[in-house]
Amino acid sequence: MDRIITISKDELPSALGKQPDAPASLFMLAQEGFWQRLAAQPKVAVVGTRRPTAYGKHVTEQLVGDLVNNGVTIISGLAYGIDITAHRAALRAGGTTVAVLPGPVDYVVPRTHANDARHIVEGGGALISEYASGTPTYRHNFVERNRIVSGLADVLLVIEATEDSGTRHTIDFALDQGIDTMAVPGPINSPASVGTNNMLKGTAGLVTSAQDVLHALRLPDHQLSLGRKPPKAANKGEQLIIDLLEQGVTAGQQLRQRSGLRIEQYGHHMTMLEITARIRPLGADNWSLA
Numbered sequence: 066m067d068r069i070i071t072i073s074k075d076e077l078p079s080a081l082g083k084q085p086d087a088p089a090s091l092f093m094l095a096q097e098g099f100w101q102r103l104a105a106q107p108k109v110a111v112v113g114t115r116r117p118t119a120y121g122k123h124v125t126e127q128l129v130g131d132l133v134n135n136g137v138t139i140i141s142g143l144a145y146g147i148d149i150t151a152h153r154a155a156l157r158a159g160g161t162t163v164a165v166l167p168g169p170v171d172y173v174v175p176r177t178h179a180n181d182a183r184h185i186v187e188g189g190g191a192l193i194s195e196y197a198s199g200t201p202t203y204r205h206n207f208v209e210r211n212r213i214v215s216g217l218a219d220v221l222l223v224i225e226a227t228e229d230s231g232t233r234h235t236i237d238f239a240l241d242q243g244i245d246t247m248a249v250p251g252p253i254n255s256p257a258s259v260g261t262n263n264m265l266k267g268t269a270g271l272v273t274s275a276q277d278v279l280h281a282l283r284l285p286d287h288q289l290s291l292g293r294k295p296p297k298a299a300n301k302g303e304q305l306i307i308d309l310l311e312q313g314v315t316a317g318q319q320l321r322q323r324s325g326l327r328i329e330q331y332g333h334h335m336t337m338l339e340i341t342a343r344i345r346p347l348g349a350d351n352w353s354l355a
Contacts, residue, residue, distance in 0.1 A: 068094070068097070069092055069093065069094050069170060069171065069198070070092070070093045070094075070095065070097075070099075070100065071090055071091070071092055071093075072090060072091040072092070072093055072100055072193075073090055074087060074088070074089055074090060076100070077091070077216075078104070078216065078217060080215075080216050080242040080243055080244055081212070081213065081216025081217060081242065084212070084216070084241065084242060086209075086212065087216075088195035088213065089195075090195070091193055091194065091195055091213070092169070092170055092193070092194050092195070092196070092197060092198075093170065093191050093192065093193045094170040094171070094186055094191060094192040094193075095186060095190070095191035095192070096186075096189065099189075099190075099191050100191075103138060103163070103191070103217075106136065106137070106138045106161070107135075107136065107137045107138070107219055107282045107284065108137065108138045108139075108140055108163075108217060108218045108219050108220075109132055109137050109138070109139060109140065109218055109219065109220045109221075109222050109278060109282070110139075110140040110141060110214050110215055110217070110218035110220070110221045110222065110235070110239075110244075111125065111128075111129060111139055111140070111141050111147065111148075111151035111222050111224065112141060112142065112147060112148060112151075112211075112214065112221065112222075112223055112224075112226075112232050112235050113125070113146060113147030113148075113223055113224040113225040113226055113230075113232055113261075114146050114147055114225045114226055114227055114230055114232065114257055114260075115144060115145040115146035115147075115148075115231075116145075116146055116257070117146050117147050117150065117224075117225050117257065118225065118255065118257050119315045119316065119347050119348075119349065119351035120225075120251065120252070120255075120313075120315065121146075121147060121150075121224055121225035121251070121257060122147075122150050122347055122351075122353075123313070123315050123347065123351075123353050124224055124225075124249055125147055125150045125151050125154060125224050126150065126154040126157075126353060127275075128222070128224070128249070128272070128274075128275050128278070129151050129154035129155050129158065129160075130154055130157075130158045131274070131275030132160075132275050132278060132279070133154075133155050133158040133159070133160025133161075134158060134160075135275070135279055135284065137160070137278075137279075137282070138160070138161045138162065138163060138190075139151055139152065139154075139155040139160065139161070139162040139163070140162070140163045140165065140214055140217050140218050141162070141163075141164065141165070141214065142164065142165050142166075142167075142210055142211065142214050143164040143165075143166060143173070143175075143178050143181065143182060144175070144207075145175070147224050147225060149178055149181060151224075152164060152181060152185060153181065155190075156184055156185065156188050156190075161188070161189050161190045162185055162188070162190045163185075163190050163191045163192075163193060163217065164181075164182060164185055164190070164191075164192050164193070165193050165194065165210050165213045165214045165217070166182075166192055166193070166194040166196075166210065167194075167196075167202055167206040167207045167209075167210040168194065168196055168200065168201075168202030168206060169194055169196050169197060169198045169199065169200055169202075170192040170193065170194045170198075171198050172198075172202075173192070174202050193213065193217070194210075195209070195210075195213065207231075208231070208234050211234045211235040211238055212235075212238040212242075214235055214238075215235050215238045215239035215242055215244050216238065216242050216244070218239075218244060219244070219245070219282055220244065220245045220246075220247060220278060220281050220282060221235065221236065221239040221244050221245065221246045221247065222247050222248070222249070222272060222278060223235075223236065223246070223247070223248045223249070223260070223261050223264060223269070224248075224249045224261070225249070225251060225257045225258055225260075225261060226248075226257075226258075226259075226260030226261050226264075227256055227257060227259055227260050228256070228259040228260055228263070229260075230260045232260060233260065236264065245270065245281050246264065246268070246269045246270070247269055247270040247271070247272045247277065247278060247281060248261040248262075248264040248265050248269045248270070248271070248272060249261055249272045249273075250262055250265055250271065250273070298338075298343070299337065299341075300334075302324070302326055302330055302331075302333075302334045303334045303337065303338055303343070305324040305325070305326065305334075306320055306324055306326075306331075306334055306335065306338060306344070307338070307343065307344075307354070309323055309324060310344065310352060310353060310354050311354070315347065315351045315352055315353060316350065316351055317335075317350035317351065317352060318350070320335075320352065335352075342355050343355055
């Protein structure tokens, strides 16, 4: 049965518990025994901009899906953007995810993600906070929360961050805690990737597939299970679209142009692929495999 459990400072992982600003305790909403199970699992914190591009969302979903399929627990902050995309991708893949909140675990912030928080716990994950029930949520809590996001993880993975992104706080916390930091490169002309590209000029590890992260976690090669088979297409036109999505083409206009299909053919195939749950919309006429 789910209940709020208090985690003492002595029970915290060393990366977090030995820091001068370590929380005195943590409050966790989860199933009984989850904290002990979490300690034995490889854990990756996935963070990034609150305004991701279609590329950022697609990469997050792909990487998180592969990581979860290899038994990795995903940690993030339930915030807008990359955070919530990572949580939802982990749940969709049948994995475990942990949300670290800037307020009490029995009053989810942001409120628009309350249902996601419920799904996280129902899916065998947890909500964690250093704030007791009834504590107000202040602006500075959002930054303080990030040291827990990084401190609970074995690796910090950053997917899209602007030059002055608030994600910088999480990166700094991870560096102070001795947590491996990794980043996904992005287009050099995309403001959403300036921060991650700058990280890669420093000490951050380059991530172009989940295998890079899995190697950083020091998982044996025989445990690696990457990629997914493209969904079976009903005809050649649908397969053209699926192949392009597998190659990373997500914009509807580019899909149509590069497929070479007539407008009415393209529209028909896209409708059938969506109806049969082979693809799904990302918004603003961007698409991904389901």
